[in-house]
Amino acid sequence: MNYSSLPKIDLHCHLDGSVRPQTIIDLANEQNISIPSQDINEITSLMIAPETCQNLDEYLMRFDLPLSVMQTQAGIERISFELFEDAAKENVKYFEVRFGPQLHQLQGLSFDQIIGSVVKGMQRAESMYDIKGNYILSILRTFPKDNIRDVIDAGAPYLNKGVVAFDLAGAELPGFCSEFIPYVDYAIEKGYRITIHAGEQGVGQNVFDAVSMLKAERVGHGIHITGHQGAYDLVKQQNIGLETCPSSNIQTKAVDKLSEHPLKAFYEDALPITINTDNRTVSNTTMTDEVRKVMQEFSLSREDYFNIYKISIEQAFASDEVKQHLMSFAD
Numbered sequence: 287m288n289y290s291s292l293p294k295i296d297l298h299c300h301l302d303g304s305v306r307p308q309t310i311i312d313l314a315n316e317q318n319i320s321i322p323s324q325d326i327n328e329i330t331s332l333m334i335a336p337e338t339c340q341n342l343d344e345y346l347m348r349f350d351l352p353l354s355v356m357q358t359q360a361g362i363e364r365i366s367f368e369l370f371e372d373a374a375k376e377n378v379k380y381f382e383v384r385f386g387p388q389l390h391q392l393q394g395l396s397f398d399q400i401i402g403s404v405v406k407g408m409q410r411a412e413s414m415y416d417i418k419g420n421y422i423l424s425i426l427r428t429f430p431k432d433n434i435r436d437v438i439d440a441g442a443p444y445l446n447k448g449v450v451a452f453d454l455a456g457a458e459l460p461g462f463c464s465e466f467i468p469y470v471d472y473a474i475e476k477g478y479r480i481t482i483h484a485g486e487q488g489v490g491q492n493v494f495d496a497v498s499m500l501k502a503e504r505v506g507h508g509i510h511i512t513g514h515q516g517a518y519d520l521v522k523q524q525n526i527g528l529e530t531c532p533s534s535n536i537q538t539k540a541v542d543k544l545s546e547h548p549l550k551a552f553y554e555d556a557l558p559i560t561i562n563t564d565n566r567t568v569s570n571t572t573m574t575d576e577v578r579k580v581m582q583e584f585s586l587s588r589e590d591y592f593n594i595y596k597i598s599i600e601q602a603f604a605s606d607e608v609k610q611h612l613m614s615f616a617d
């Protein structure tokens with residue numbers, strides 16, 4: 287099977303975890319930022335999270351280096367363009383990319399400048415390649431909450447013009463959802479769709495809470511519904527999209543090895559699973575790799591693949607017009 291030529295949809299990918307290593311070197315030199323090495327191999331290995339990560343927290347330490355060069359409009363625009371370009375070249379037809387606007391203010395950019403830059407880079411790629419995309423704004427769960435409404439307000443003028451959804455990311459503690467209810471309600475009021483990282487490191491109860499308290503329509507990872515019947519049943523009843531990211535889930539020890547990933551069991555029980563990259567550089571992967579690994583490990587047929595492709599269309603925060611376009615690639 288030629289995995290690269292399959293049409294693909296990636297609904298869960300972080301911009302700052304998916305920067306080309308060479309671009310880090312170029313931007314650091316342009317911006318006079320000191321980085322640990324000028325050698326592409328060394329920078330690459332500093333960015334990739336090892337298979338021996340203890341947990342999600344150690345995985346998340348890989349983001350400091352890329353974020354150091356993502357503090358100017360030109361740098362952010364370039365990185366956004368390049369990520370969509372890389373995805374288009376491996377036949378990703380629709381791509382939802384997420385990032386944390388709060389992480390790009392170290393040199394004084396406004397949230398409008400930051401969000402405007404990612405959207406501009408994406409649109410430049412959309413005009414050159416056969417790919418459509420949207421951005422998701424991620425709030426870091428461990429950050430002070432005083433500027434969350436400012437992020438939501440700054441993204442609102444871009445809604446359905448490049449921005450579609452709101453997310454919570456970063457370290458996952460049990461019971462994190464309740465304190466975010468007012469912010470998520472505010473985002474929904476403004477017109478954002480909701481996806482929440484939950485059940486990755488934490489317990490299945492977090493998925494139950496993300497759906498019941500935060501009205502999540504999709505969940506990032508969601509693996510730990512396996513140990514929580516209430517969460518499992520809720521996901522099934524409400525057709526909550528599970529954004530699985532197999533390679534990342536192994537690195538963060540959400541699962542021990544791919545063969546133990548519950549995605550096949552979820553698929554067989556008709557839960558709406560999708561296959562995604564999470565972080566192309568930090569997890570050293572592409573959509574082609576994720577699709578190949580999953581199809582080979584679980585002996586999925588071409589028909590299974592296109593069933594999952596169609597679940598991704600159904601779960602995408604895309605317009606009806608884009609969804610129709612995506613259906614034209616389905617088998």
Ligand SMILES: O=c1[nH]cnc2c1ncn2[C@@H]1O[C@H](CO)[C@@H](O)[C@H]1O
Nearest residue numbers: 300346349384385386424455456483
């Ligand atoms: O798998 C993940 N789980 C939770 N948080 C993550 C994951 N990957 C990246 N980030 C966090 O999201 C921020 C914005 O893109 C990243 O800086 C990282 O801290």
Ligand SMILES: [Zn+2]
Nearest residue numbers: 300483506564
């Ligand atoms: Zn993620």
